[in-house]
Amino acid sequence: MENKELIKGSRLLLYEFERFIEMYDILFKVQSKQLKLNIPITRTAVHESWVVHFRCLIYFLNPGRKDKRDITLSDYLTEEEINELKVLFENWQERQSWEEKANEQLAHITWKRLEHNKSVAKKEWRFVEITLKVNDLFCKFLELANNKNLCEGLIQFKANPLILKYSQSDLDMTIGSL
Secondary structure, rough: OOOHHHHHHHHHHHHHHHHHHHHHHHHHHHHHHOOOOOOOOHHHHHHHHHHHHHHHHHHOHHHHOOOOOOOOOOOOOOOOHHHHHHHHHHOOHHHHHHHHHHHHHOOOOOOHHHHHHHHHHHHHHHHHHHHHHHHHHHHHHHOOOOOOHOOHHHHHHHHOOOOOOOOHHHHOOOOOOO
């Protein structure tokens, strides 16, 4: 693939990551009582947006995805580099269940979604923990990626990665299901 196309694709990656972190920041502030969203639909929209961007990023960061229609790791990394990222990806034990949850809650109206929503434990998203994992994976991708294939925004982010500040108790912070 041509360098120009990879740079264009990386702008989309930057967009997805920035929106994911922005929605995380709003959710974190709401959950920690630093921000109040008075209209319930606003909170739902922020939550849905966070889940949408989570799903887009996790699809991209999945070393096993090879769909030619999608922007994938193999567009930016060598097989050896992908294997480095694969270790982190596969060591995240809960990842698959979170990915399935996102697919159930966003894709379409299903009977499985109805069943899923009956369980309070399954309804809650451990959004701080998930955001930290996605951030780690994305930073590892950037560490491995060649700057000549990245847009300026990702190169800047690579030089100054996001340090998410959190306490141990924040890791238990959750948000409900959609």
